[in-house]
Amino acid sequence: MKPKIYAVVDIETTGGLARRDRITEIAIVLYDGQKIIDKFESLINPERSIPFEITRITGITDSMVVNAPKFYEVAKKVVEMTEGAIFVAHNVRFDYSFIREEFATLGFTFTRRQLCTVVLSRKAFPGLRSYSLGNLIRYFDIQVANRHRAMDDVLATVDILGRILSNEDGVQQADRIINAGIKASHLPKDISMERIHSLPESVGVYYFYNVYGHVIYVGKSINIRKRIMQHFGNIDTKTDKFIAKVADITYEETGSELIAMLLESNEIKALQPEVNKAQRSKDYPYFVYHFTDAKGYIRFNWDKSSVKSRANKSILNHYSSKSSARGHLHYITELLGLCAGLTGLHEAESSCFYYQTGACSGACQSVEDAASYNERALEALDLLKKSFDENYFIVTDGRNQEEKGIVLVEDGHYRGYGFMATEDMGYGTEEWKESVKYLPSNPECNQIILTWLEKHPATKIVKI
Numbered sequence: 483m484k485p486k487i488y489a490v491v492d493i494e495t496t497g498g499l500a501r502r503d504r505i506t507e508i509a510i511v512l513y514d515g516q517k518i519i520d521k522f523e524s525l526i527n528p529e530r531s532i533p534f535e536i537t538r539i540t541g542i543t544d545s546m547v548v549n550a551p552k553f554y555e556v557a558k559k560v561v562e563m564t565e566g567a568i569f570v571a572h573n574v575r576f577d578y579s580f581i582r583e584e585f586a587t588l589g590f591t592f593t594r595r596q597l598c599t600v601v602l603s604r605k606a607f608p609g610l611r612s613y614s615l616g617n618l619i620r621y622f623d624i625q626v627a628n629r630h631r632a633m634d635d636v637l638a639t640v641d642i643l644g645r646i647l648s649n650e651d652g653v654q655q656a657d658r659i660i661n662a663g664i665k666a667s668h669l670p671k672d673i674s675m676e677r678i679h680s681l682p683e684s685v686g687v688y689y690f691y692n693v694y695g696h697v698i699y700v701g702k703s704i705n706i707r708k709r710i711m712q713h714f715g716n717i718d719t720k721t722d723k724f725i726a727k728v729a730d731i732t733y734e735e736t737g738s739e740l741i742a743m744l745l746e747s748n749e750i751k752a753l754q755p756e757v758n759k760a761q762r763s764k765d766y767p768y769f770v771y772h773f774t775d776a777k778g779y780i781r782f783n784w785d786k787s788s789v790k791s792r793a794n795k796s797i798l799n800h801y802s803s804k805s806s807a808r809g810h811l812h813y814i815t816e817l818l819g820l821c822a823g824l825t826g827l828h829e830a831e832s833s834c835f836y837y838q839t840g841a842c843s844g845a846c847q848s849v850e851d852a853a854s855y856n857e858r859a860l861e862a863l864d865l866l867k868k869s870f871d872e873n874y875f876i877v878t879d880g881r882n883q884e885e886k887g888i889v890l891v892e893d894g895h896y897r898g899y900g901f902m903a904t905e906d907m908g909y910g911t912e913e914w915k916e917s918v919k920y921l922p923s924n925p926e927c928n929q930i931i932l933t934w935l936e937k938h939p940a941t942k943i944v945k946i
Contacts, residue, residue, distance in 0.1 A: 488513045488597070489567035490643065492636040493577050494540045496528050500579040504528035505553055506542050508581075509632035510563045513570075513640050515647045522563055523633040525550035540630045553584045561592075568660055569594035572615045572639050582683075587883055593707075595679050597660050599639055599646075605655045606646040618642055662711040669714055670728040677731070678714065681707035684881070686735040687745045690757075693729040699757040702746040706733050724757060737887045738878035741899045743930050744889065748921045766800035766925050768807040770826075770866055778852035779845055780859035782811060782866065783826035798866040800925040814865055818858040821845040825862075870894050873946040875914060876931070880904070889931070890918045892946065896927040911946045 490511045497503035509523040525542070527550045537543050560581065571577035574596045585592035603613045610621060615635060619626055624641050628634045646652035666675050672693075681688075683705050690699040703709030714725060736742040750758045770784045773796060784807040785791045787800070801807040808827065815825045822828045823846035843850040870891050878887035880901050890897040900917035921927075935941055 485514055487519075487567040488515065488570045488643065489564040489594075490570045490636050490640050491564070491577050491581070492571060492632045492639065493580055494536075494542055494630065494632055495580055496530060496532050496536055498576075500583040503580075504530060505580055505584060506532060506536075506540070506547055507632040508556065508560070509636040510560065511633075511636050511640050512563060512567065513643065515644070515653075518640065520563065521633070522559055523636075524556050526556065527552045541628070542631075554588055557585065557588060557590070564594055567594070568597050570597045570599060570639065570643060572599045572635070572642075574598040574600075589882055589884060591682060591684070591882075593680075593683055595660050597656055599642055601659055602646055602652075602656055603642060606652055615639065662708070663715045664711060668725070670725055672729045673714075673731065678707070678711060681710055681731070681733065682735060683707050684735050685737065685739050685742050686733050687742055687749060688731060688733040689749075690728045690755075691730040691732070692727045695730075697749075697753045697755050698727055699724070699755050700746055700749045700753060702736075702739075702742040704739055704742075706735075735881045736899075737881040737885070737901065740876065740878055740889060740930075740934050741887050743934070744896065744899060744921075744927050747924065747926045747930060751924055751926075752922070766802055768801040768804050769795075769797050770799050770801070770807055770811060771795040771797045772863055772866075775824075777848065778856075779824055780856045780863065781824045781826075782814075782859075782862065784808060784811060798863065810866065814862045817865075818862050819843060820858060820862060821855070824855075824859075870928070870931075875911065875944045875946065876935075877907075877942040877944060888914055888917065890915065891931065895923040896931055897921070897923065911944065914944075 490513055492509050493505050494507040495503050495505050505526045506528050507523070507525050510521070511518055512520040525547050527547045529552060532542060532544055532547070569578060575598070578594070578596055582592045600613050603610075603618060607613075607618075607621075610617065615638060616629065618624075619629075619638050622642070622645070624638050626634050626638050647656065661675060661678075664675070664678070669675065669678070685702075685704045686706050687700060687702045688706050688710060689697050690701075692698050701709060701713075710731065713721070734745065736745060767787050768784055769787050769792065770782060772780060772782050775781050782798075784801075784804070785795075786804075799810070801810070811825050811827055814820065815822055815827060819841075821842045821844075823842070843855070845852075845855040871894075873892045876889040876891070878889065880886045884905075885901050885903050886907060887899060887901055889899045898918045898920040900914075900919050902914060902917045906913070935943075
């Protein structure tokens with residue numbers, strides 16, 4: 483069995499946000515669990531000024547980094563030292579996110595197995611008041627010359643890691659964290675742990691296949707690798723039966739969660755995977771529509787979908803069941819005080835029970851005039867309508883720094899998505915359409931977009 487190599491990493495930065503701040507120093511120590519086998523350290527020119535408070539903590543000044551290499555000049559060394567190794571850091575999320583972001587700006591996807599010594603220390607040394615690096619240094623009386631400098635902090639982390647790995651329990655705990663609790667024996671026979679770790683940590687859609695090459699499950703996640711690890715980390719009878727069928731995994735990176743949600747919906751409808759039972763309904767066999775009657779009242783009704791029933795109707799929304807169509811109408815009727823006889827829930831009789839009880843204002847009996855009633859009916863129309871009034875593109879993150887994702891809404895429906903080079907975004911929207919992968923429209927995708935825009939009002943929209 484090939485021995486594990488741990489690439490223990492520490493960085494100093496200009497601040498705490500990977501997407502905003504930059505690295506000012508990096509140190510990497512290769513450790514085999516018993517001895518140090520290689521070292522690397524360098525100051526990094528962050529190409530911006532270092533805040534005073536950061537200099538106070540780290541001692542790193544602008545003058546110290548002005549002639550230091552920029553990150554791209556040490557990137558190859560970082561790749562070579564960490565390749566095939568387990569990326570270790572004290573609070574690994576921080577260090578790993580900064581290095582991933584630096585590589586992303588270079589158009590490179592940096593992905594490594596990770597181990598956090600904060601998490602590992604909590605398991606190995608229970609009962610301490612704090613698991614910060616500073617507290618562990620004091621607790622174990624580790625000699626450190628320059629705290630908050632990359633190499634000194636890395637060597638302290640190596641010392642702590644060595645203490646943990648010095649016994650079998652510590653090695654097993656580390657393996658469980660690295661593999662997210664997945665036991666290799668629990669994986670499908672055709673899927674190795676290396677295959678799982680090679681998956682990207684990006685947003686997208688993933689596919690599970692059976693031995694016959696058929697897709698049996700489609701899922702989406704903002705972190706493909708982490709989500710798939712969760713699938714294989716769940717141990718129960720139902721999951722075991724599912725896992726036993728998996729023979730292969732593929733994925734499609736989408737750059738944004740919105741595009742992932744839309745693609746997942748379309749793929750489930752198109753592929754009909756056996757495990758996505760709740761989501762794979764291909765048809766929406768009922769619909770709600772509106773019309774204005776001879777007396778001028780705006781009315782609503784529902785019907786079962788067919789070529790004949792849909793003809794010449796102003797359809798507002800499609801539904802997977804009769805109860806969901808009627809339920810939506812019932813909710814809107816009660817919310818806005820509409821007449822159940824004019825919303826397709828009951829026959830508009832000459833004598834209205836709801837008018838007698840006060841639940842209806844009498845539109846069905848022409849007691850409430852059409853102009854007054856239609857003010858509320860127009861509100862209902864907006865609430866029931868799930869299509870779109872305007873044509874536009876939604877602009878999202880792309881799959882890398884050099885592109886953007888685009889989602890097309892046209893003629894009242896979601897039409898598809900695509901990707902464009904950032905430098906080409908200045909072209910007209912007709913050129914944008916050439917980048918779109920057109921997909922079959924389904925009511926679920928319209929709802930996904932409406933919900934997304936409601937929850938993310940700052941989403942960039944470019945009207946056509």
